[in-house]
Amino acid sequence: MWDELNYRGLVHVSTDAGELKALLSGPPITFYCGFDPTAPSLHLGNLVQILVMRRLQLAGHKPLGLVGGSTGLIGDPRPSAERTLNTKETVAEWVGYLQGQVARFLSFEGDNAARMVNNLDWTAPLSAIDFLRDIGKYFRVGTMLKKDAVSARLNSDAGISYTEFSYQILQGMDFLELYRSYGCVLQTGGSDQWGNLTSGTDLIHRAEGVSVHAIGTPLITNSDGTKFGKSEGNAVWLDPALTSPYAFYQFWLNTDDADVIERLKIFTFLSRAELEVLERAVETEPFRREAQRTLAYEVTALVHGVPATDSAIAAAGALFGQGDLAALSSDTLGAAIAELPSFAVTRETTITDALLGTGLVASLSEARRAIAQGGVYLNNVKVADESVQVAGSLLAGGFAVLRRGKKTLAGLTAAE
């Protein structure tokens, strides 16, 4: 299992490699990974962690999925700036959403059934005095200041609040609590979390005199230097209400050749042999994008299920096909448009209104600019006049396809 994680490039930093290798190939252990509710849904960065948990569970180990009801209230220090605190009600609501998302990837049956935990359960009852006496004594300020997350902020002109400075203690406490309650001996997380991971292993060492382990996965980056997990400048979410399965599939399909194999290793469960075949395909016939297609299919199916993935592919086929959109049946067209953001148009709706209504542009000015630049297409026909009404262009079933640029699509439907 240890070798498998390394092959997939999932280990960036870790505690003693020899011990971890023995631990992971021995009898089942209990491990945990935490997710903080900073948004109503998890995103692709979190998916890496979820899949690591799934891999470890498939290898026989017992996962504890932690959603940070308390740490989410405090805020993990980001390198750039202080976080804005969310209300307790909001965080509590998000905890529920995240638990559901994490749970979908784990099995809650059998000998190594997963379990969901919330750190608010053991943090909330703790008084400030007990916290400072029982936990605070184990932490040295010098060590805490040296953590990357903290020192980066101290060196920036944003500074850091006492609240965020304390975050590492809370996360350390989680590991200790899970060690005591469930015998948890391994924590996984992003390598940017390394400081917080070791805060836990150090605490357990001091409090219990026991060595436990941590694995930090690499931060996923695009080879062209842009941020991974952003599409159209927006995050790619796991919640289908925030990122449709269609958009999700498209995101993966557009993966750079230089990144696709690495992505397959991290985000799919394909075997080594299958991966090698795809690697050759990228080299010899990249234009077929076989690796990208496989990646998009596998990940979308994993996250949204096979039926949703099939409709996303069918929709893409209909909308990107070279053929005439007018030749499609209203059923096919309607199903494809259902995957896109859409907008109901009336007789008076102009092309600029439609662009704004579908969210393809943020303002009327932007709509005009897009048209002037030749970047707007209605049913695959370039739009030149910003004042045309769109009702006349509706196809079978009262649908029309509005496109901005090469691949940003939206659907129009007839009102009433």
Place this chain on the structure above:
RNA sequence: GGCGAGUUACCCAAGUGGCCAAAGGGAUCUGACUGUAAAUCAGACUGCUUCGCAUUCGGGGGUUCGAAUCCCUCACUCGCCA
């Protein structure tokens, strides 16, 4: 608590009374080339009833014909001292 420095568009960052809707870089968007790829080149990037008008340079108030630029005040951030 005292003193000093700072707060400019998504991010970084110039600008210190009119030539500023505000240099430059990044990100983003569009076009060309392509494979719904990358790289490259070109254009765009506050809003609107778009040859013009309106609203921006932390908030509020003031000086001036005219302010991102000067003054007052409030908020926040950083640093030094206590």
